[in-house]
Amino acid sequence: MKTRRSDRLIDMTNYLMERPHTLISLTFFADRYESAKSSISEDLAIVKRTFKNRGIGILETIPGAAGGARFIPSIDEGEAREFISDMVVEMSAKTRLLPGGYVYLSDLLGRPDVLRQVGRVIARQYIDKQIDAVMTVATKGVPIAQSVSEYLNVPFVIVRRDSKITEGATVSVNYVSGSSERIEKMELSKRSLKQGSHVLVVDDFMKGGGTVNGMKSMIEEFDSELVGITVFAEGSFAGQRMVEDYTSLLRVNQINSEDKTIQVDPGNYLEKVFDN
Amino acid sequence: MKTRRSDRLIDMTNYLMERPHTLISLTFFADRYESAKSSISEDLAIVKRTFKNRGIGILETIPGAAGGARFIPSIDEGEAREFISDMVVEMSAKTRLLPGGYVYLSDLLGRPDVLRQVGRVIARQYIDKQIDAVMTVATKGVPIAQSVSEYLNVPFVIVRRDSKITEGATVSVNYVSGSSERIEKMELSKRSLKQGSHVLVVDDFMKGGGTVNGMKSMIEEFDSELVGITVFAEGSFAGQRMVEDYTSLLRVNQINSEDKTIQVDPGNYLEKVFDN
Numbered sequence: 001m002k003t004r005r006s007d008r009l010i011d012m013t014n015y016l017m018e019r020p021h022t023l024i025s026l027t028f029f030a031d032r033y034e035s036a037k038s039s040i041s042e043d044l045a046i047v048k049r050t051f052k053n054r055g056i057g058i059l060e061t062i063p064g065a066a067g068g069a070r071f072i073p074s075i076d077e078g079e080a081r082e083f084i085s086d087m088v089v090e091m092s093a094k095t096r097l098l099p100g101g102y103v104y105l106s107d108l109l110g111r112p113d114v115l116r117q118v119g120r121v122i123a124r125q126y127i128d129k130q131i132d133a134v135m136t137v138a139t140k141g142v143p144i145a146q147s148v149s150e151y152l153n154v155p156f157v158i159v160r161r162d163s164k165i166t167e168g169a170t171v172s173v174n175y176v177s178g179s180s181e182r183i184e185k186m187e188l189s190k191r192s193l194k195q196g197s198h199v200l201v202v203d204d205f206m207k208g209g210g211t212v213n214g215m216k217s218m219i220e221e222f223d224s225e226l227v228g229i230t231v232f233a234e235g236s237f238a239g240q241r242m243v244e245d246y247t248s249l250l251r252v253n254q255i256n257s258e259d260k261t262i263q264v265d266p267g268n269y270l271e272k273v274f275d276n
Numbered sequence: 277m278k279t280r281r282s283d284r285l286i287d288m289t290n291y292l293m294e295r296p297h298t299l300i301s302l303t304f305f306a307d308r309y310e311s312a313k314s315s316i317s318e319d320l321a322i323v324k325r326t327f328k329n330r331g332i333g334i335l336e337t338i339p340g341a342a343g344g345a346r347f348i349p350s351i352d353e354g355e356a357r358e359f360i361s362d363m364v365v366e367m368s369a370k371t372r373l374l375p376g377g378y379v380y381l382s383d384l385l386g387r388p389d390v391l392r393q394v395g396r397v398i399a400r401q402y403i404d405k406q407i408d409a410v411m412t413v414a415t416k417g418v419p420i421a422q423s424v425s426e427y428l429n430v431p432f433v434i435v436r437r438d439s440k441i442t443e444g445a446t447v448s449v450n451y452v453s454g455s456s457e458r459i460e461k462m463e464l465s466k467r468s469l470k471q472g473s474h475v476l477v478v479d480d481f482m483k484g485g486g487t488v489n490g491m492k493s494m495i496e497e498f499d500s501e502l503v504g505i506t507v508f509a510e511g512s513f514a515g516q517r518m519v520e521d522y523t524s525l526l527r528v529n530q531i532n533s534e535d536k537t538i539q540v541d542p543g544n545y546l547e548k549v550f551d552n
Contacts, residue, residue, distance in 0.1 A: 006285055010326040013289040018392060050286040095467075098444045106443060106468055110431045115422070116294060138415040139434060140442070146391070146422050155386045158415060166416070166481075167382060168374045191371075192382055205442075 003033045008043050016047070016059070016071040021153040025068040037065060044069045055079055058127075073151045074127060075120040077274045083117045084266045087250055091233065091264040101255045103262060105204055105233070109143045118249070119147030122202060122230050125247060125273050126152070129227050132197040133157055135219070137186065137211055140204040144232055148202055157192040159218060161185070167192075173217045178208015178242050186214050188222075197224040206231040209243035216243070234267055247272050279309045284319050292323070292335070292347040297429040301344040313341060320345045331355055334403075349427045350403060351396040353550045359393045360542045363526055367509065367540040377531045379538060381480055381509070385419045394525070395423030398478060398506050401523060401549050402428070405503050408473040409433055411495070413462065413487055416480040420508055424478055433468040435494060437461070443468075449493045454484015454518050462490050464498075473500040482507040485519035492519070510543055523548050 003011075008029075016024065029040045041063075048059035048069075055076030061069045075083075087108070096104045108114050122144070134156040136145035145156040163170050167189040177184050193199070201215045212229055219226050234248040248267030255262050279287075287309075292300065305316045317337075323345075324335035331352030337345045351359075363384070372380045384390050398420070410432040412421035418434060425432040439446050443465040453460050469475070477491045488505055495502050510524040524543030531538050 006281065006322050007326045007329070009282055009285050010289045010323055011330050011332075013286045014293065014327075014330070014332050017290065017293060019389075046282050047286055050283045051290075053283070054287050054290070056287075056290050098442065100441060102442045104442065104444050104465075104467065106434070106465055107431070110425070110433055110468070112422075112426045112429055112431070113295075116426070139418065139436065142415065142418045143422055146388075146419055149386070150388045150392070153388055155383070155388070157386055158382070160415065165376060166374065166378045166380065168380050189380075189382055191380065192386070 003035065005039070005043060008033050008035065008040075009046060012043060012047055016069065017073075019153070020057075020071050020073050020151060023062070023068050023070045026065065028068070072127060073120055073123055075117070075124050077270075079117075080121050080124065080274070081270060083121060084249055084270060087114075088264050088266060091250055091252065092262050094260045094262065097255065097257065097260055097262055099257075101257055103205075103233075103235075103252055103255070105140065109140060109204060109232070115143055115147040118144055118232065119149075119151045121249065121269070122148045123151035125230060125269070126200060126228060129200075130198050131200045131227055133193055134200050134202060135159060135188075135193075135215055136202050137161070137215065141202060144202045144204060148200065152200075157188060159186050159188045159215060161187075163187045171218070171221050173214060173221060175214030175217060176210050176242070178210030178213070178237070178239075184210075184214070186211075186218065188218055193222045193224060195223045197222065198227050199224050200227050201229045203229075203231045205233050205235060206243070206246065206248070207235045207237050208239065209237075209241045209246070212246065213242040230269070231267075233264075279311065281315070281319065284309050284311065284316075285322060288319060288323055292345065293349075295429070296333075296347050296349050296427060299338070299344050299346045302341065304344070317343075348403060349396060349399055351393070351400050353546075355393075356397050356400065356550070357546060359397060360525055360546060363390075364540050364542060367526055367528065368538050370536045370538065373531065373533065373536055373538055375533075377533055379481075379509075379511075379528060379531070381416065385416060385480060385508070391419055391423040394420055394508065395425075395427045397525065397545070398424045399427035401506060401545070402476060402504060405476075406474050407476045407503055409469055410476050410478060411435060411464075411469075411491055412478050413437070413491065417478060420478045420480060424476065428476075433464060435462050435464045435491060437463075439463045447494070447497050449490060449497060451490030451493060452486050452518070454486030454489070454513070454515075460486075460490070462487075462494065464494055469498045469500060471499045473498065474503050475500050476503050477505045479505075479507045481509050481511060482519070482522065482524070483511045483513050484515065485513075485517045485522070488522065489518040506545070507543075509540075 057074040149156040170187040229246040421432040446463040505522040
């Protein structure tokens with residue numbers, strides 16, 4: 001069916017949003033809408049302008065009859081700042097305090113509205129980088145990895161502390177837990193990551209950095225390359241962290257179990273991403 | 277800034293897609309675009325028509341000055357059938373066969389394109405039901421729960437076989453593993469689910485149904501109600517299954533370790549959802 005511009009713009013927006021980082025050809029859209037390529041080009045120019053003005057992301061357009069468009073999700077500075085401020089407030093709630101000075105996070109990391117923004121914010125940071133896979137460790141890192149993977153449109157892989165019969169052959173590495181200084185083991189299914197991949201590591205919480213450091217070793221075992229490390233929250237840590245170069249959206253500075261207070265600040269994300 | 281219709285349609289599509297099942301008022305859109313409510317109403321009618329024609333979902337519009345619109349993601353029968361056929365082919369690959377007759381699934385459940393469609397397909401099934409939370413068991417059910425949770429726009433909760441210090445107080449239940457007939461334990465953080473919730477259970481794979489049955493007991497312990505059970509794949513099971521009423525997208529009928537063949541068919545999803 002031949003379509004009107006308004007219908008095309010709505011369907012195109014949906015189509016592009018569901019397939020980030022994927023080049024969609026002019027020919028495809030021209031066939032889908034039974035419209036001339038020149039009309040599709042005009043449509044894409046309008047979508048591009050609106051995506052930019054509204055901070056939705058970048059629509060890369062490749063000109064010419066063999067061209068097309070690729071949607072790169074992003075988030076503008078204002079929206080990223082607002083999200084991180086909201087999270088600072090949420091995280092500072094006394095009710096999150098658990099025995100032993102731990103912070104309850106599972107509700108936030110199960111909320112689709114929070115996860116969407118976490119995904120957009122982290123994907124924004126790596127907008128110019130080649131990433132082939134997102135890696136995390138089970139279980140609490142998984143929702144973050146999945147959200148980032150959606151916005152980057154690359155698969156995510158889950159490293160496990162316990163091997164499962166349903167993973168097939170695995171590669172295992174030992175690592176030193178930063179907080180407890182114990183030697184632990186983590187495993188990743190051999191078939192889950194190709195050699196030579198560019199890997200982004202994400203996790204929910206980092207203290208000493210032992211787990212993240214374990215994932216770095218794992219990436220080496222797969223002859224792959226670490227592109228970056230971003231965690232939802234970092235905690236304060238007295239000793240020397242095992243990982244120096246990382247990004248955090250939030251920083252849990254002080255936990256006072258007596259007063260039942262948690263003091264949370266924005267992490268280094270905003271300065272790293274927007275202050276350059 | 278006052279906007280043109282084309283810009284409004286693109287931004288509205290994005291805005292609604294990012295907030296499924298949420299009522300957005302005419303007033304909100306009128307302010308956002310500095311446009312008359314009558315223009316916004318016309319815009320929404322266009323969006324509604326295109327969403328319907330393209331199988332994107334339903335745009336519920338509430339008429340009148342106090343009205344607004346709510347986007348309910350869906351998928352049409354053709355697209356659902358195509359997705360399930362694609363998965364039958366993917367799942368039948370010999371290379372998925374693991375020792376002991378297990379099937380490797382982790383790659384599919386780490387692919388954002390697959391997870392998006394899994395989420396849309398399962399959400400479609402419960403389009404008329406009240407659901408307050410999606411429940412699954414760690415680790416491999418998590419990506420499915422998260423995708424469904426996005427399209428239903430409700431939180432998901434993760435039941436664990438091992439309790440963690442970062443979950444706070446938990447409720448635990450014992451359950452009989454259907455395959456091995458052993459007694460196992462699962463736990464859920466007390467604060468993760470409100471009493472009286474309507475809960476959808478999802479998982480990656482079901483054999484005897486023991487794990488799913490455990491989640492049913494867990495839901496009872498939280499004085500909540502089970503709305504339905506949907507799994508990505510069911511395996512064949514010789515004995516009496518512990519759960520009768522469930523939906524599966526795929527059915528793994530036969531695994532022949534000698535010939536290295538897997539025989540996969542569509543599950544009962546299509547008949548349950550579209551043949552009524």
